[in-house]
Amino acid sequence: xxxxxxxxxxxxxxxxxxxxxxxxxxxxxxxxxxxxxxxxxxxxxxxxxxxxxxxxxxxxxxxxxxxxxxxxxxxxxxxxxxxxxxxxxxxxxxxxxxxxxxxxxxxxxxx
Amino acid sequence: xxxxxxxxxxxxxxxxxxxxxxxxxxxxxxxxxxxxxxxxxxxxxxxxxxxxxxxxxxxxxxxxxxxxxxxxxxxxxxxxxxxxxxxxxxxxxxxxxxxxxxxxxxxxxxxxx
Numbered sequence: 001x002x003x004x005x006x007x008x009x010x011x012x013x014x015x016x017x018x019x020x021x022x023x024x025x026x027x028x029x030x031x032x033x034x035x036x037x038x039x040x041x042x043x044x045x046x047x048x049x050x051x052x053x054x055x056x057x058x059x060x061x062x063x064x065x066x067x068x069x070x071x072x073x074x075x076x077x078x079x080x081x082x083x084x085x086x087x088x089x090x091x092x093x094x095x096x097x098x099x100x101x102x103x104x105x106x107x108x109x110x111x
Numbered sequence: 112x113x114x115x116x117x118x119x120x121x122x123x124x125x126x127x128x129x130x131x132x133x134x135x136x137x138x139x140x141x142x143x144x145x146x147x148x149x150x151x152x153x154x155x156x157x158x159x160x161x162x163x164x165x166x167x168x169x170x171x172x173x174x175x176x177x178x179x180x181x182x183x184x185x186x187x188x189x190x191x192x193x194x195x196x197x198x199x200x201x202x203x204x205x206x207x208x209x210x211x212x213x214x215x216x217x218x219x220x221x222x223x224x
Contacts (some may be wrong), residue, residue, distance in 0.1 A: 004153075033212060042115070042202050042215035043154065089151050095210025098167055099144075101153025 006089055006102035013079055015111050022073040023102050032065050032072040033090045033099070042076030043088055047074070079109050113137065115216035117203050123222045129191035132219045136184065136205030142166075144213060145178055145188045146202040156216075160186065161209060171198055193223045 003026045013019050023032070031050055035043035041071045047056050049065035049072060056063055072091070076083055086104040116135040124130050136143050141160050146154035157176065159167040163183040171178070175194070180186040190197055200220050204213040 031210065040217075040220075042117075042204075042218045047210055048212040090153070091126075092210070096166070098156045098159065098170075099138060099213060101155070103151070103153055 004089060004091060004100055004102035006087075006105050008105065009103070010106045010108065012108045012110065015079055015081060015109050017076065017079055018077045019079060019107065020073055020075045021087055021089075021105050021107075022071060023091075024071045025091055025100075027071075027093050028069045029091035029093055030069070030095075031092045031099075032063070034061075034063050034072070034074045035088045035090060037086045037088060037104070039085075046087075076107075079107075081109050081111055083107060084109050112153035113122045115203055115205055115214055117201075117219055118150075119219055120217060121220050121222075123224065124193055126195055126223050127192040129189065129221050130193055131187050131189045132201050132203075132221075133196065134186045134188070134203030136186075136203070136214060137214055139207065140205035140214075141178055141183075142206045142213075143186050144204040145186070146204065146215075148200040148218070150199075150204055157188070166209070190221075193221075195223050197221060 005024045018061045034046045047063040052069050054065040060077045088104045090099045099100040144159045145157045148154045157171045158178045160180040178188045200218040202218045204215045206213045
């Protein structure tokens, strides 16, 4: 089946720093989604990408759909304490296929 | 706009008991999903509905799990009988249609003892 790789499992940064996370897949995807999950809550959609090469921003967040369609990255600029959480990438191969999630990256921000 | 609603938020049961979870999707969303999230992992799809029809239930353990969305709006997920390994967060999500972004509810944390 499809596999998504997110690494490292944890990242530690200083408040104000930028951070980049990437996600790679074993299959070609037509959709990439990035979610953030806080403890005890469901994942919250950050950015959705539907075209290869697409670059989309949402405030301090920027995500790109890789040209090969097998990867995506998420950048967070000028991190703040509330950026702490688990960041998941998710992708699918077609409109009728299921969404596959990575294992997530736990982000810690030191004040 | 109200988000995806789920209840209960927490449930503790003993193994071999049964349990049911309820989900109300975002108004107008045709597609509804149930996911299982085990600690330290990403959500795994259990079942996907398009209106009141099942699109994908290939990863649903059908010997003990069942789900329905009779009127194409609310949905229930049932586990009977529960096993220890069913301890997880059960997330409901909805989307406007197939192939577009999914929005998640807060989840139900199930503990089976």
